Amino acid sequence: MARPTLEIVAARAAVSRQTVSNVLNSPHLVRPETRTRVEAVIAELGYRPNRAAQTLKTRRSQLVGARIEPPRDGINRVVLTHFLHALTSRAQLQGLRVMLFAADEDRDEIGQYEQLLEDHDLDAFVLTDTHVGDARTAWLAERQVPFVTFGRPWGALSAYHSWVDVDGGAGTRAATTHLLDIGHRRIAFLGWPSDAAAGDDRRDGWAQTCAAAGIHDERLDVRVPEGLEHGRAATAKLLDLADPPTALVCVTDSLALGVWAEVTRRGLRVGRDVAIVGFDDSPTAAVIGLSSAAQPMDQAAAACLELMHTVLDAPQPAPTPPGPVLLAPQLVLRASTARD
Amino acid sequence: MARPTLEIVAARAAVSRQTVSNVLNSPHLVRPETRTRVEAVIAELGYRPNRAAQTLKTRRSQLVGARIEPPRDGINRVVLTHFLHALTSRAQLQGLRVMLFAADEDRDEIGQYEQLLEDHDLDAFVLTDTHVGDARTAWLAERQVPFVTFGRPWGALSAYHSWVDVDGGAGTRAATTHLLDIGHRRIAFLGWPSDAAAGDDRRDGWAQTCAAAGIHDERLDVRVPEGLEHGRAATAKLLDLADPPTALVCVTDSLALGVWAEVTRRGLRVGRDVAIVGFDDSPTAAVIGLSSAAQPMDQAAAACLELMHTVLDAPQPAPTPPGPVLLAPQLVLRASTARD
DNA sequence: TTGAAAGCGCTAACAA
DNA sequence: TTGTTAGCGCTTTCAA
Numbered sequence: 001m002a003r004p005t006l007e008i009v010a011a012r013a014a015v016s017r018q019t020v021s022n023v024l025n026s027p028h029l030v031r032p033e034t035r036t037r038v039e040a041v042i043a044e045l046g047y048r049p050n051r052a053a054q055t056l057k058t059r060r061s062q063l064v065g066a067r068i069e070p071p072r073d074g075i076n077r078v079v080l081t082h083f084l085h086a087l088t089s090r091a092q093l094q095g096l097r098v099m100l101f102a103a104d105e106d107r108d109e110i111g112q113y114e115q116l117l118e119d120h121d122l123d124a125f126v127l128t129d130t131h132v133g134d135a136r137t138a139w140l141a142e143r144q145v146p147f148v149t150f151g152r153p154w155g156a157l158s159a160y161h162s163w164v165d166v167d168g169g170a171g172t173r174a175a176t177t178h179l180l181d182i183g184h185r186r187i188a189f190l191g192w193p194s195d196a197a198a199g200d201d202r203r204d205g206w207a208q209t210c211a212a213a214g215i216h217d218e219r220l221d222v223r224v225p226e227g228l229e230h231g232r233a234a235t236a237k238l239l240d241l242a243d244p245p246t247a248l249v250c251v252t253d254s255l256a257l258g259v260w261a262e263v264t265r266r267g268l269r270v271g272r273d274v275a276i277v278g279f280d281d282s283p284t285a286a287v288i289g290l291s292s293a294a295q296p297m298d299q300a301a302a303a304c305l306e307l308m309h310t311v312l313d314a315p316q317p318a319p320t321p322p323g324p325v326l327l328a329p330q331l332v333l334r335a336s337t338a339r340d
Numbered sequence: 341m342a343r344p345t346l347e348i349v350a351a352r353a354a355v356s357r358q359t360v361s362n363v364l365n366s367p368h369l370v371r372p373e374t375r376t377r378v379e380a381v382i383a384e385l386g387y388r389p390n391r392a393a394q395t396l397k398t399r400r401s402q403l404v405g406a407r408i409e410p411p412r413d414g415i416n417r418v419v420l421t422h423f424l425h426a427l428t429s430r431a432q433l434q435g436l437r438v439m440l441f442a443a444d445e446d447r448d449e450i451g452q453y454e455q456l457l458e459d460h461d462l463d464a465f466v467l468t469d470t471h472v473g474d475a476r477t478a479w480l481a482e483r484q485v486p487f488v489t490f491g492r493p494w495g496a497l498s499a500y501h502s503w504v505d506v507d508g509g510a511g512t513r514a515a516t517t518h519l520l521d522i523g524h525r526r527i528a529f530l531g532w533p534s535d536a537a538a539g540d541d542r543r544d545g546w547a548q549t550c551a552a553a554g555i556h557d558e559r560l561d562v563r564v565p566e567g568l569e570h571g572r573a574a575t576a577k578l579l580d581l582a583d584p585p586t587a588l589v590c591v592t593d594s595l596a597l598g599v600w601a602e603v604t605r606r607g608l609r610v611g612r613d614v615a616i617v618g619f620d621d622s623p624t625a626a627v628i629g630l631s632s633a634a635q636p637m638d639q640a641a642a643a644c645l646e647l648m649h650t651v652l653d654a655p656q657p658a659p660t661p662p663g664p665v666l667l668a669p670q671l672v673l674r675a676s677t678a679r680d
Numbered sequence: 681t682t683g684a685a686a687g688c689g690c691t692a693a694c695a696a
Numbered sequence: 697t698t699g700t701t702a703g704c705g706c707t708t709t710c711a712a
Contacts, residue, residue, distance in 0.1 A: 003458065005688095005689060005690090006689065006690065006691095007689080007690095015698075015699085016698065016699045016700075017689090017690080017691090017699090018691080018692095018698075018699060018700080019697090019698060019699075021690070021691060021692095022691095022697095022698085025691075029697070029698090030697075030698085031697060031698085034697080034698080048455070048458050048459060049459075049689080049690070050396070050458070050459070050461070050688090050689055050690070051392075051459045051460050051461075052391075052392045052393075052395035052396040052401070052460070052461060052688085052689080052690090053392075053396050053688075053689035053690040053691090053704090054689080054690060054691080055392035055690095055704095056390070056392040056393050056396055056688090056689080056690075056703095056704050056705065056706085057689080057690050057691050057692080057703085057704050058690085058691070058692090058704085059704085061392070066440075068421070068424055068425045068428050069425070070425055070429075071421060071422045071425060073623065073626075074418070074622070074623025074624075074626065074627075075623055075627065078414070078418050078421065078623060081408070081411060081418065081421045082411045084408055084440070085408045085409070085410055085411060085442060088408050088440045088441060088442045089410075089442035092441060092442060092452075097439055097440070097441070097456075097460065098439070098440040099403075099437055099438070099439055099440070100406075100424070100428045100437070100438040100439070100440050101428060101432060101437070102425060102428045102429035102432060112432070115388070116437075118343065118388050118390070119388060119389075119390070119391045120391050120392070120437065121390070121391075121392060228627065257627050282414070282623075283413070283414025283415060283418060283622075283623070283624060284414075284623060284624040284627050284628075286413075286414060287414075287415065287568065287597055287624050288624075288628065345704095345705060345706090346705065346706065346707095347705080355682075355683090356682065356683045356684075357683090357684095357705090357706085357707095358682070358683060358684080358707080358708095359681090359682060359683075361706070361707060361708095362681095362682085362707095365707075369681070369682090370681075370682085371681060371682085374681080374682085389705080389706070390704090390705055390706070392704085392705080392706090393688090393704075393705035393706040393707090394705080394706055394707080395688095395706095396687095396688050396689065396690085396704090396705080396706075396707095397687085397688050397705080397706050397707045397708080398688085398706085398707070398708095399688085
């Protein structure tokens with residue numbers, strides 16, 4: 001059977017095409033009886049409007065663009081797949097579809113925006129991995145393209161926009177508090193160099209909690225580049241101190257796994273001799289028993305979509321964008337912070 | 341500046357709209373001089389045809405649908421993200437875009453097909469995770485919707501279609517051969533119950549290699565459900581044998597990680613005392629040093645797109661679908677198969 | 681080889 | 697409250 005069109009539905013319901021369209025888009029304009037009749041035909045025929053035609057007419061595609069990140073070390077970033085899944089899954093319940101694209105860096109990604117906007121009339125974008133000096137947000141804002149970021153605008157130069165993020169400080173605060181609770185006093189922090197703002201946010205949670213407990217030791221505040229091997233090397237130095245830390249809070253699971261490697265290499269027992277907490281709750285953490293702060297990806301996706309709807313429904317770009325939304329990570333405790 | 345349309349390009353080049361369209365779609369019909377002139381204007385104005393209009397007219401969207409899998413245990417399936425990335429990245433170079441959707445099981449996924457086909461005129465689908473009694477392939481084939489699967493049609497009832505898969509047997513064959521080479525004689529296989537055809541494929545590679553080496557011990561052929569804990573339990577039994585295996589080949593990394601857990605729990609040294617090989621080369625394997633057979637995701641994505649083009653360009657459904665393509669996995673050797 | 685006319689399926693503006 | 701007209705940007709006839 002041929003796919004029904006508006007025309008066919010209209011004929012069947014003995015109304016004009018326009019009335020059918022109104023039933024779908026502006027039901028309040030249609031007399032209830034007419035509406036009921038038309039709706040019955042729509043249901044009977046299983047009619048669904050063709051999006052290409054709607055898009056052509058309205059310039060609204062009901063499509064949002066999202067980048068799929070290139071696979072890197074496979075530790076921290078993998079959880080972005082959860083975000084993408086949650087986003088897709090929730091979006092499709094609202095009649096939105098997620099169009100994927102791949103890009104290596106900001107310039108490249110902006111090029112994709114241009115194409116997607118011109119070719120497919122995308123309605124909006126969801127960005128991940130915001131960073132200092134992000135060229136993408138500036139580009140989008142300048143052209144008044146609706147977008148929401150998962151990740152806050154780091155750095156002063158960033159344009160104002162709607163964003164959702166996870167409160168990194170809250171995660172490390174929870175981790176550090178737990179470590180204090182189970183008796184640790186010498187708690188180190190393995191963070192990124194200071195050019196990564198997200199890292200500082202996480203560091204602050206640790207520093208504040210330690211300070212509040214009257215603990216301070218500069219030597220336990222360590223900055224290393226991302227990567228397991230850097231985490232391992234830094235841990236070696238820390239454990240060589242005369243008074244080594246008994247616990248380490250890490251800015252990512254990658255670094256935490258490096259800590260793990262060095263601790264076990266020395267014959268020390270993770271959890272009992274040295275406690276470790278990571279960040280991101282990667283699958284690997286779950287497997288080996290690494291405690292970690294989990295980002296609530298499902299909530300993050302939901303919040304992004306909510307903000308996006310607010311942005312899209314606004315008659316004109318609001319002077320102050322909706323949001324932001326800051327979500328609390330959840331500390332997942334495993335063997336790496338168990339004393340027995 | 342307003343977005344240029346065909347109309348504008350035509351006016352600027354002093355030709356009809358149709359000629360511009362021909363330059364783009366049937367250049368051979370246009371006189372070279374005219375073509376050059378039109379092309380210059382197209383380049384100058386940065387003109388790109390609007391896809392919604394093209395789709396409306398031609399019923400071709402240049403869109404392919406792909407499911408994003410729900411995150412499960414985060415060990416084996418994560419590598420599908422690599423496939424999705426490769427697919428997206430290669431597709432966009434060819435002017436195709438990947439539209440994402442989420443679905444829990446076959447019925448649900450078929451519902452998505454219907455919607456995507458009706459609403460967005462998708463040109464084709466790429467399926468992953470084919471299984472015995474796959475309702476999806478039958479549905480698509482019946483409606484003559486173009487599709488390619490990453491994963492072969494398991495089971496006799498499956499419809500014929502184009503597919504790409506990784507040769508599981510080749511992976512376990514390579515693994516087993518390597519273990520024999522480094523001196524192992526008692527090599528066990530941890531596989532799935534027999535209802536999972538992909539598992540049998542991988543088992544065969546191990547069995548054949550052992551048989552060729554004149555080795556056979558039924559007790560070393562073990563079938564357990566997927567999951568780390570099952571792998572652990574099965575390993576416990578194997579290691580309790582009077583003559584326990586010195587090496588284990590596993591159908592997935594999840595099971596291999598279970599083996600790892602049990603081996604270390606007993607104070608045995610992975611690699612030195614017991615060798616372990618997994619399958620899928622998950623990020624976790626890389627981190628802990630588990631040898632594993634890696635699926636060439638980039639090649640798989642490329643092959644899927646190639647087959648898809650063949651299917652799409654065929655004037656009518658071919659009696660014998662193009663393909664199949666069987667790719668060799670690559671054995672990645674790490675500490676878990678090193679003797680020192 | 682190029683141009684003119686028609687129409688894909690839908691919605692916005694207007695008229696009845 | 698409903699119907700009519702026009703047209704979104706493109707490609708497919710068909711005629712010149």
